Amino acid sequence: xxxxxxxxxxxxxxxxxxxxxxxxxxxxxxxxxxxxxxxxxxxxxxxxxxxxxxxxxxxxxxxxxxxxxxxxxxxxxxxxxxxxxxxxxxxxxxxxxxxxxxxxxxxxxxxxxxxxxxxxxxxx
Numbered sequence: 001x002x003x004x005x006x007x008x009x010x011x012x013x014x015x016x017x018x019x020x021x022x023x024x025x026x027x028x029x030x031x032x033x034x035x036x037x038x039x040x041x042x043x044x045x046x047x048x049x050x051x052x053x054x055x056x057x058x059x060x061x062x063x064x065x066x067x068x069x070x071x072x073x074x075x076x077x078x079x080x081x082x083x084x085x086x087x088x089x090x091x092x093x094x095x096x097x098x099x100x101x102x103x104x105x106x107x108x109x110x111x112x113x114x115x116x117x118x119x120x121x122x123x124x
Contacts, residue, residue, distance in 0.1 A: 022096030053102030
């Protein structure tokens with residue numbers, strides 16, 4: 001079982017940056033692919049970025065490609081999401097997720113473990 005907790009959310013003006021962190025429990029962190037998803041009010045949870053267990057493979061949603069970077073530090077059991085050039089439409093609760101395979105996925109159904117989320121608000 002994996003427990004996840006996100007941090008680093010907050011308020012930022014359009015064009016600014018934030019870095020989210022996701023701390024995971026357990027001794028087999030590198031065996032889990034990790035993902036970031038987000039959910040705005042009234043909308044479905046959507047894929048943002050994912051990374052393989054070893055960190056060599058990454059996937060991004062078209063809406064964030066070139067602006068966001070996912071990375072991980074397996075020695076610290078932590079996944080990061082660096083968000084640059086933020087837009088008001090990036091406003092959402094951001095969730096960290098873990099998948100019980102090293103291969104990353106891009107859909108919510110592929111992930112079995114979720115953190116409670118952290119709010120990101122981008123003002124115009």
